[in-house]
Amino acid sequence: MQPLKILGFVLGGLIALIACLLIAVKLFVNPNDYKGRITQAVKHSTGRDLTLAGDIKLAVFPWVGLDLGAVSLGNPPGFEQVPFATVKHAAVRVKLLPLLRKQLDIGRVEIDGLDLRLIKNAAGRGNWQDFGGEEAAPGSAAPGSSTSGPQTLPDLAGLIVTDSRVSFQDMVADRINLNVGHVASGVTVPIDLKAVLSTGPGAQPLPIAGKLEFTPATASKQYRIANLDLKGTMVPAPRTAPVSWKFAVPELILDLTAQTLKADGFTAHFAGARLSGSLEGNHIVDAPALGGSFKLEPLPVRGFMEGLAMTAPVTRDPKALSRLAASGEFTYGGNALGADKLNIQLDDSTLTGKAAVTNLDTKAIDFDLAVDRIDVDRYLSPAPAKMQAAPKAPEKPAAVPTSGLKSLLLHGTLSIGSATVAGMNLRQVLFSLDAKDGVAHLAPVKAQLYGGDYAGEITVDSREATPALQLNQRMSGIDVGQLLNDLAKSRRLSGRGNVTSNLTARGADSDTILKSLNGHVDTNLANGAVEGIDLWFEINRAMSLIQKQTLPSGSSSGRTRFDTFKASADLNSGVATTKDLNIASQNLHVTGQGASNLVTEAINYQLRATLYKDSSGANTKTLAEIPVTVTGTMSNPKVSPDLGGIAKARVQQELDKHKDQLKQQVQDKLQGLFK
Numbered sequence: 001m002q003p004l005k006i007l008g009f010v011l012g013g014l015i016a017l018i019a020c021l022l023i024a025v026k027l028f029v030n031p032n033d034y035k036g037r038i039t040q041a042v043k044h045s046t047g048r049d050l051t052l053a054g055d056i057k058l059a060v061f062p063w064v065g066l067d068l069g070a071v072s073l074g075n076p077p078g079f080e081q082v083p084f085a086t087v088k089h090a091a092v093r094v095k096l097l098p099l100l101r102k103q104l105d106i107g108r109v110e111i112d113g114l115d116l117r118l119i120k121n122a123a124g125r126g127n128w129q130d131f132g133g134e135e136a137a138p139g140s141a142a143p144g145s146s147t148s149g150p151q152t153l154p155d156l157a158g159l160i161v162t163d164s165r166v167s168f169q170d171m172v173a174d175r176i177n178l179n180v181g182h183v184a185s186g187v188t189v190p191i192d193l194k195a196v197l198s199t200g201p202g203a204q205p206l207p208i209a210g211k212l213e214f215t216p217a218t219a220s221k222q223y224r225i226a227n228l229d230l231k232g233t234m235v236p237a238p239r240t241a242p243v244s245w246k247f248a249v250p251e252l253i254l255d256l257t258a259q260t261l262k263a264d265g266f267t268a269h270f271a272g273a274r275l276s277g278s279l280e281g282n283h284i285v286d287a288p289a290l291g292g293s294f295k296l297e298p299l300p301v302r303g304f305m306e307g308l309a310m311t312a313p314v315t316r317d318p319k320a321l322s323r324l325a326a327s328g329e330f331t332y333g334g335n336a337l338g339a340d341k342l343n344i345q346l347d348d349s350t351l352t353g354k355a356a357v358t359n360l361d362t363k364a365i366d367f368d369l370a371v372d373r374i375d376v377d378r379y380l381s382p383a384p385a386k387m388q389a390a391p392k393a394p395e396k397p398a399a400v401p402t403s404g405l406k407s408l409l410l411h412g413t414l415s416i417g418s419a420t421v422a423g424m425n426l427r428q429v430l431f432s433l434d435a436k437d438g439v440a441h442l443a444p445v446k447a448q449l450y451g452g453d454y455a456g457e458i459t460v461d462s463r464e465a466t467p468a469l470q471l472n473q474r475m476s477g478i479d480v481g482q483l484l485n486d487l488a489k490s491r492r493l494s495g496r497g498n499v500t501s502n503l504t505a506r507g508a509d510s511d512t513i514l515k516s517l518n519g520h521v522d523t524n525l526a527n528g529a530v531e532g533i534d535l536w537f538e539i540n541r542a543m544s545l546i547q548k549q550t551l552p553s554g555s556s557s558g559r560t561r562f563d564t565f566k567a568s569a570d571l572n573s574g575v576a577t578t579k580d581l582n583i584a585s586q587n588l589h590v591t592g593q594g595a596s597n598l599v600t601e602a603i604n605y606q607l608r609a610t611l612y613k614d615s616s617g618a619n620t621k622t623l624a625e626i627p628v629t630v631t632g633t634m635s636n637p638k639v640s641p642d643l644g645g646i647a648k649a650r651v652q653q654e655l656d657k658h659k660d661q662l663k664q665q666v667q668d669k670l671q672g673l674f675k
Contacts, residue, residue, distance in 0.1 A: 032056050042073070048084065049074040065093035065107070075127045079119065084127055088113025093157075107157045114164035114176070129285065156183035170200040180214075188226075189214040208232040210247075222255040243308060245270040259284050263292075271307045273299050289333030296326040298345075317378035322347055335360050342369070349374040355412070367412030375420040405462040410435040423486040424449065438463040445473075451496070452478030468506045469513060475499045480525055492634065495528020495565055503571065514599050515574045525565040530583065533560050533630070533639050561585055574598045581605070587612050596634065603637060605630040 035052050042050040054069010068090040072083040093107030120126050159180035166173045173195045181190040191214055197206040210230035216223050228249040233242035245268070252263040261281040268275040277294035301321040302312040312321065328342040338356030345351075353369035416429035431445040443457035456473030475483075481494030503519035506512070562583045569576040576596045583590040589612070594605025607628040632638035 067091045078121050079127045086115045087111055109159045111161045112163060114161055116166045118168040172198050206234050225252040243271045272304055291331040293329045298323055298325040315379050316382050320378045362409055364409035370415045373418045377420050405440055406438040408435040450479040450482050452476050466506050471503045473501055491531045495525035497525035499523050517571050517574045519571050522568045529559040529561045531559050532637055601634040603634055
């Protein structure tokens with residue numbers, strides 16, 4: 001028993017000695033006396049100013065630790081005179097007994113009220129770069145350090161960050177609460193995170209929570225993040241109830257030495273939408289360049305909008321906006337964002353190709369896209385119901401969408417296999433679009449329509465207060481009747497041929513444009529009819545009245561057939577003036593001139609109809625030349641043969657007939673005198 005007593009006395013003495021030493025350290029050592037040394041050491045190692053505004057408190061058992069008050073670390077030269085980081089309170093603990101054995105065993109580190117501001121200067125460098133003072137010469141090392149062998153991480157019991165904030169440019173993560181588990185070389189570290197993220201002034205705050213497993217490498221700055229699982233809620237306007245979202249990555253490899261990251265797969269869920277893909281990055285510190293792929297699973301658009309408390313648009317086709325799916329590849333870097341190998345499916349339409357925002361500051365866009373087929377009209381608002389009892393209200397003029405044209409920067413091409421637009425059926429549509437400095441130019445514009453071809457160019461100039469429009473187009477071999485029927489529900493003209501127009505206008509809506517329309521139009525059609533006017537019927541009625549004969553039986557056919565229809569028109573302030581109207585058929589030839597007001601639809605034409613008895617051979621005989629006046633409106637024309645003119649023509653024919661008979665009689669008498 002005696003040896004045990006001696007050992008007990010020795011151990012008790014050692015413990016008493018250690019206790020006395022700790023009490024002496026506590027009583028006689030003031031850590032605030034070392035503030036100057038601490039700030040100088042930080043300045044030497046980081047090149048930045050450390051400010052210790054609060055008192056430093058020392059703990060000695062069972063941990064040797066420091067409690068720090070308010071602390072701030074400055075920015076390097078060339079940045080704003082604001083702190084790089086500030087901390088309201090921090091505590092660091094080191095185990096005493098391992099320290100006596102020259103082992104650094106760090107306990108839990110606690111940080112409260114961290115405010116970390118990550119910014120870039122005008123040269124594009126971040127205040128987190130060059131995080132060191134004077135760089136050591138190659139091959140040199142700090143005193144007492146070793147450069148051989150892999151560097152290991154100190155053993156850290158954990159890290160707790162509470163009520164903190166991290167900002168980068170306009171992105172802010174606020175109310176951060178971070179709990180990091182045991183940290184050691186080669187050990188997987190569990191991490192739990194809660195924060196509120198916002199992306200700029202006025203942006204909707206986005207609460208997030210998540211967990212991951214972090215594995216630091218032992219010999220390089222390559223790290224593995226596994227089982228990343230972020231989730232949260234957001235309240236998109238006008239919804240009042242929160243919408244859940246989730247983002248997960250099975251594994252992410254981050255290499256700070258090579259400045260690369262790689263995530264072979266990620267998944268995201270938001271209000272019923274499911275997105276998956278992959279991600280790779282280079283130069284992630286100096287100049288981030290990201291790329292990867294994405295796939296949006298088929299999504300019911302209307303159901304998705306209803307889930308966000310958004311009202312789905314009412315469309316002419318109730319089944320429109322039923323399905324949306326997408327896939328492709330994306331890139332980000334150099335202030336540009338691009339998408340390639342796009343495959344976007346909306347209902348029955350598929351869009352493929354590529355598009356890119358080439359400058360995120362100016363929003364300049366390049367694109368090369370193709371659509372297999374699309375019915376644009378099915379996505380428009382339903383036509384208003386017809387009210388028979390109530391008087392028809394005047395339709396509001398359609399506004400020209402030029403509000404965003406002044407800042408628009410677009411360049412690209414779009415091809416469409418088949419399309420229905422404003423009732424027109426188009427095939428093999430191709431156009432190129434350039435928009436810059438308030439001028440949008442579509443050229444060339446090509447399409448196949450109604451058995452013919454369309455070629456044209458369109459320019460919209462919004463540099464001045466009133467937009468200007470220029471339209472040059474040519475339609476060749478088209479079925480005009482079918483075109484007018486589908487486009488304007490009009491059957492006033494039929495036939496096949498060519499229409500060429502060169503027009504200019506100014507205005508912010510359809511009415512103003514019509515009133516300012518100037519230019520020239522040429523029309524050359526064959527084998528058609530002017531609908532709503534039966535010149536043969538009207539002329540026969542007039543001839544019967546002049547000759548006091550019974551009116552012809554039957555009714556008007558409502559159309560004047562022609563073999564050729566040729567006319568040109570000069571437009572001035574929305575009024576089309578024609579001086580060379582020429583309509584020809586086997587027994588009827590109509591020429592004339594007149595004007596049409598495109599705004600009021602009023603028409604006034606003076607025509608001369610020439611009737612032929614037989615035009616099948618060389619001996620064409622004229623029956624009559626009838627003046628005809630056409631007035632009224634385009635939708636309700638009124639044909640009025642000139643009865644006085646018809647009577648004069650009839651009298652002239654009789655005079656000519658009797659004149660020939662009298663001349664023959666005189667000749668016969670003269671011949672008898674000389675016999």
